[in-house]
Amino acid sequence: MTMTASITPVSDTGARIIEAADALYYARGFQAVGMDEVRSVAGVSLKRLYQEFPSKEALVLAVLRSRHAMWDSGIARAVQAASSPRDKLLAIYDYLSSWFGDESFRGCGFINAFGELGTVFPSVAELAREHKDSFQRYVADLVSAAGAPAQLAPQLALLAEGAQTTAAISGNADSAAHARAAAETLIDAALHA
């Protein structure tokens, strides 16, 4: 799975810059990648880069917003492909599994951004919080549609979060299957309660 921006970019050039910056930041971290390298990979001039994104912080935020949109649409696509409410919940972990298989996978970009920039850029911490919040609400809607008690939702979300960091650090995708199996147990227990 290669992530490419699909949501209405500010401009064509802006999208190319975001795509290049996202790949570089995600692979190596934010502080390790300079504006000049982004400029070089994106194939634009430094002047153009700064007229699209007036600072590195602005570029980082744009990258995170694009990542959020790709996450949302990827999950939504996987969930819509499932038929039963129970399968829709489990589709989350199938989506994770295919993501973890990507050779460039290196964990959740928001967790990485939060750890590296959360203190120095409060706007980054806020965006990460919004992203995780939105995921929690999405899971809560699916849980509610499945007729399961509300407290199941944060539990299923925890499994997804844990699977992402575990897969990133261990370097293998097994955690998606473990999360899926645990989710099945939790869902069934909640429905039979």
Place this chain on the structure above:
Amino acid sequence: MTMTASITPVSDTGARIIEAADALYYARGFQAVGMDEVRSVAGVSLKRLYQEFPSKEALVLAVLRSRHAMWDSGIARAVQAASSPRDKLLAIYDYLSSWFGDESFRGCGFINAFGELGTVFPSVAELAREHKDSFQRYVADLVSAAGAPAQLAPQLALLAEGAQTTAAISGNADSAAHARAAAETLIDAALHA
């Protein structure tokens, strides 16, 4: 809970440096903290700093090793205080809950380090992998002592990982309770199978 180094330090000065560097790195990220700030907070000269740790990479690795030792001893203390095998498993989440309550809590230091430095310093990625591996083995031992099937262990570990990142980004400690509740469900389901 304030984390202070408790394991045999290389030297008294080395321990002070590690403690200062750990607090700074954990609070603001690694690249955002320079050697000079570590020197200043630790109250040592730059010369002494470099003779204890010949490079920033060496200091970062020492900080991570100290964090690993504190994590291990903190978990072990909480687990030993519980009596039944089931309660020993749940003690992990009680330990997390008290950690999340610390005002300085900002997620798992190894996940943060992996995201920021994992690519640029392979040694950091390896240390993070070892840390998570050691935790997985520890949980597996507790699961085995409880007479539960082995596949329960990675599921319980996922809950712990997810709770850490969720607590960090959301800024509240509820995820520990959610993880504990989910763990109870998974344990009971595994024991009644």
Place this chain on the structure above:
DNA sequence: CACTGTAGAGAACGTTCGTTCTCGATGTCA
């Protein structure tokens, strides 16, 4: 053709970083 505005290439600027070097003060042992 002249004129004007815009663009790209990249030099330049000021700051910060990791690391090393200098220098003066202090302490130790014969």
Place this chain on the structure above:
DNA sequence: TGACATCGAGAACGAACGTTCTCTACAGTG
């Protein structure tokens, strides 16, 4: 006391960063 090692304070160095500025080329318009 004097010779010598050791130390802290901080200057210094080279590299890299984020950001801005300069210069040249050229497109479009009369």
